[in-house]
Amino acid sequence: MAKETKNTLRDSVYSSLKAMIVTGQIPPGSRVTENDIAVKLNVSRTPVREAFNRLERDGLVTGRPRQGYVVTEFDINMFREAFEIRELLDGHATELAAATATEQDKARLRAMLAECERLAAIPDRTTREKFQELEVGIDLHRVIAEISGNVMLHGMLCGILDKCQHYVWTELLWLDEWKIARDEHAEIVDAICAGDASRAGTLARAHVRGSRDNVLRLLQAKSDYQNFLAKAS
Amino acid sequence: MAKETKNTLRDSVYSSLKAMIVTGQIPPGSRVTENDIAVKLNVSRTPVREAFNRLERDGLVTGRPRQGYVVTEFDINMFREAFEIRELLDGHATELAAATATEQDKARLRAMLAECERLAAIPDRTTREKFQELEVGIDLHRVIAEISGNVMLHGMLCGILDKCQHYVWTELLWLDEWKIARDEHAEIVDAICAGDASRAGTLARAHVRGSRDNVLRLLQAKSDYQNFLAKAS
DNA sequence: ACACTCAAAATTGTATACAAAATAGCATGC
DNA sequence: GCATGCTATTTTGTATACAATTTTGAGTGT
CATH class of the missing domain: 1.10.10.10 (Winged helix-like DNA-binding domain superfamily/Winged helix DNA-binding domain)
Structure with a gap:
């Protein structure tokens, strides 16, 4: 069933x-x-x-x-489009979250950060555990959007994040080099907890750009690898 | 049928x-x-x-x-949320459009502007013609988003604009004082045609804020009027 | 051997029939 | 007269039957 x-x-x-x-x-x-x-x-x-x-x-x-x-087959263009929008929306949502987060919200964010750390620290991780870390990392952004208080913004960001998650999972998870920007997440949560909206927003936007570049780099590596295989055969 | x-x-x-x-x-x-x-x-x-x-x-x-x-009954909160997001997305889309618009795109925008003028100049307008002017004014933003080249951005903006249109038509069209910001639209189109992305973006964001304030003012007027009626009876 | 045609199979689009659940109204009891 | 409970109606949720269209494949003719 x-x-x-x-x-x-x-x-x-x-x-x-x-x-x-x-x-x-x-x-x-x-x-x-x-x-x-x-x-x-x-x-x-x-x-x-x-x-x-x-x-x-x-x-x-x-x-x-x-x-x-x-x-849907996402190509690199859709990916760029999605991250271009994410930079705007995620940045704004993070600003709002920093301005309005309650103590309960802050505790929730810190707990997610801790869960991320825990999953990252597991010695010989299964694929499932790697999935989970990625998922919590993305969920963090969903929760920030929720904390922002703008329901529409939250909904739209969730839709985009679904697509990004789909893209990363189907295209890039086979690469072991994948790393979550744990430090950046921690900095963003810190800024939110400190109530520094401007800094939180700036960090979030930089984080989205960083994630984008990271993924683009991995895509390049993947493409190179496939070319290498093609030539070798 | x-x-x-x-x-x-x-x-x-x-x-x-x-x-x-x-x-x-x-x-x-x-x-x-x-x-x-x-x-x-x-x-x-x-x-x-x-x-x-x-x-x-x-x-x-x-x-x-x-x-x-x-x-769906939109309340003033949803309206604020929508315009908050519109400021981000519309601003960015307009920047992109200014950077990439072809001559054909520019002609299309100017034609819409002209159509708006034509509808506005009709002496004793029917409600249908007032509808049309509003619709063309909103469509202008849809077209700008389309010109931006970011398909995802275009889709999201269309969704938001549908809601805004719904809200305005059902809540505010009874007011005769409604005015379209024709000058602002013209300035935005000018900036796009001149290829001045930065100015186009700034104008677009200001325009969204202006529209929001205009609607909020009308809502206040409507509320006052209804209170007046309630007291009078 | 290739191309063209026609038919059959597969698949979605639409309609309808039936089941489950919620609401509303009526009757009955206090 | 009011409240409570039950039933009847309304309305959605699901299943299935049928229609229309597309695709695929076989068969035939050149």
């Missing part, structure tokens, strides 16, 4: 499908039919269709009339 | 419903049942359901399981 059982089948199917897509279980570019999913999750096509509709709205799948759905 | 006939019924229903909601034909806060719409548009419930799903994702209706859908 479904992975997570919520109130309605539609929501449950949506969650399952989204998880399968974001984590790369269903690889980008692969064609997915309603029937496959319906059979796999043991439900009828109706809730599956509605889940697909929402996923299409999220930009995680693209579907053309009577031709089925394809898991 | 449906208002606009596109490829699929779902799309057609979506367009019709969205138009009815954004223009206030279906007033905010009113409950809408799938069956009503299905009967009204002479289609089955299935495409109506899918249209509602998309509208819910757009934030134009909110639906809870087995309780039907309600046209």
Whole structure:
């Protein structure tokens, strides 16, 4: 049956499908039919269709009339676009969060930071644990957006972060060199806790740019590696 | 049948419903049942359901399981949130547009400006013509976002602009004092045509702030008027 | 061997039937 | 007369049946 059982089948199917897509279980570019999913999750096509509709709205799948759905393949351009927007939104959200965070909010952020540290310190990490660290790192930004108090901003940032997460997980997680900018996260949380909105915003924007450059560097490395393999064969 | 006939019924229903909601034909806060719409548009419930799903994702209706859908009532807070984000996104999009606009793009913007002028100059305007002027004014921002070249940014801005349009049309259009900031639009287009990204961005951000203040002022006037009526009765 | 045509299979789009849940109204009891 | 509980209606959630369209493949003709 479904992975997570919520109130309605539609929501449950949506969650399952989204998880399968974001984590790369269903690889980008692969064609997915309603029937496959319906059979796999043991439900009828109706809730599956509605889940697909929402996923299409999220930009995680693209579907053309009577031709089925394809898991979105993000190219480097979409990635650049997403990070360009993230710099604006994340920066602003972090400023707002620094200005309005309560003690409870601050404790929550520090706890996430600690969890990140804990996961990073595990000696021989499984892939699952590496996933988790990445996920907490991204969740930190979601929580900051939530603390900002701007509900719309929070929603939009969550949508973008989903896509970034999808991209990183499906394209780059095979690289062991991946590193989370733990220091930068810590600095941002510090600035928020100190209530220094201006500094928090500046740090957040720099962090987004840094993450972007880091990913672009890894993509280059990946491309080089693939070229090397192609030449060698 | 449906208002606009596109490829699929779902799309057609979506367009019709969205138009009815954004223009206030279906007033905010009113409950809408799938069956009503299905009967009204002479289609089955299935495409109506899918249209509602998309509208819910757009934030134009909110639906809870087995309780039907309600046209979203925007309060002043949502309005502030939307304009806060618009200032960021619109500003950035305008900067990008100024940096990359082709001659064709510039001609398109100038044509929209001219259309705005034409509609504004009509002596005794019908409500429909007032609608149109407002719509072209908002469309100008959509086109600028499109010209920016950042597809994701364009999509997000369109979503926000839909909501702003909805809010203004349903809450404020009854006021005759409404004025479009034609001069500001012209200045922005000028800056884009001159390729002055920095100035275009600054103007755009100021324009969003100005529009926000203008709407807030009108809201205050509306509130005062309603209080006056309440006291008088 | 290649290309073209037609048909069959697969897949989505739409409609309808049925089930479950929530709301509203009515009746009954206090 | 009011409150409470039950039933009936309304409405969404899900499943399935049917229609339309696209794709694929086989078969035939050149």
